[in-house]
Amino acid sequence: DPRVRINPSILAADFVNMQSEVERIATADLVHVDVMDNHFVPNLTFGPQMVGRIQDVSPVPLDVHLMIDDPDRWAPGYAELGAYSVTFHAEAAHDPVALARRLRAIGARAGIAVKPGTGVEPYLDLLEEFDQVLVMTVEPGFGGQSFMPETMPKLHALRQAVAARGLDVWLQVDGGITEETIVTAAAAGADTFVAGSSVFRGEPADRIAALRAAALPH
Numbered sequence: 001d002p003r004v005r006i007n008p009s010i011l012a013a014d015f016v017n018m019q020s021e022v023e024r025i026a027t028a029d030l031v032h033v034d035v036m037d038n039h040f041v042p043n044l045t046f047g048p049q050m051v052g053r054i055q056d057v058s059p060v061p062l063d064v065h066l067m068i069d070d071p072d073r074w075a076p077g078y079a080e081l082g083a084y085s086v087t088f089h090a091e092a093a094h095d096p097v098a099l100a101r102r103l104r105a106i107g108a109r110a111g112i113a114v115k116p117g118t119g120v121e122p123y124l125d126l127l128e129e130f131d132q133v134l135v136m137t138v139e140p141g142f143g144g145q146s147f148m149p150e151t152m153p154k155l156h157a158l159r160q161a162v163a164a165r166g167l168d169v170w171l172q173v174d175g176g177i178t179e180e181t182i183v184t185a186a187a188a189g190a191d192t193f194v195a196g197s198s199v200f201r202g203e204p205a206d207r208i209a210a211l212r213a214a215a216l217p218h
């Protein structure tokens with residue numbers, strides 16, 4: 001089903017072998033790239049220079065997830081280097097709609113992300129402004145945490161709003177996605193699935209295929 005997208009997170013990859021790691025996930029839809037700044041989240045990964053090099057060698061386009069303060073200042077740079085999608089956090093952005101418009105004008109898909117404690121109600125009437133909404137299913141900052149099912153009502157609300165208005169906004173979940181939890185997230189309305197440890201822990205091509213199969217309607 002082309003409506004199911006599996007985006008492995010390279011946060012779980014071996015950072016010193018990034019080229020061979022992205023080559024192992026060539027059957028993915030997009031490569032999910034977690035940018036962290038030690039301020040918005042208590043962890044630090046990499047910035048535009050590294051993301052640009054990953055893009056140079058990746059067989060599939062990049063889905064950049066910015067867990068940083070002041071995305072209004074930094075997000076356009078990731079769109080300019082050619083990321084397919086750039087997602088910033090609602091909690092950090094000063095003007096989410098203006099920022100999404102700038103990202104689209106540069107040519108990237110614009111995404112807005114919410115932490116587990118952040119509601120989606122303020123954004124339901126603004127969905128036309130975004131290409132994707134990322135509902136965090138763990139507290140952002142680290143891989144390998146457990147999926148939080150209490151975030152699922154947000155997926156239901158988003159799916160209902162998207163369907164009611166006939167929009168094509170991708171609904172993404174990120175954190176603790178496994179062959180079991182993906183079933184719950186898909187049933188709640190998600191169509192785009194980020195998975196870090198569950199993909200890189202095994203043979204990535206097999207794990208991607210298994211996640212894809214599990215996400216299809218049962």
Ligand code: DX5
Pocket residue numbers: 009010011012032034065138139140141142143144145174175176177194195196197198
């Ligand atoms: C967490 C990151 C996630 C993380 C997911 O802050 O945004 O993308 O890599 O990792 P897993 O799938 O291991 O929970």
Ligand code: ZN
Pocket residue numbers: 009032033034065174194
């Ligand atoms: Zn992420």
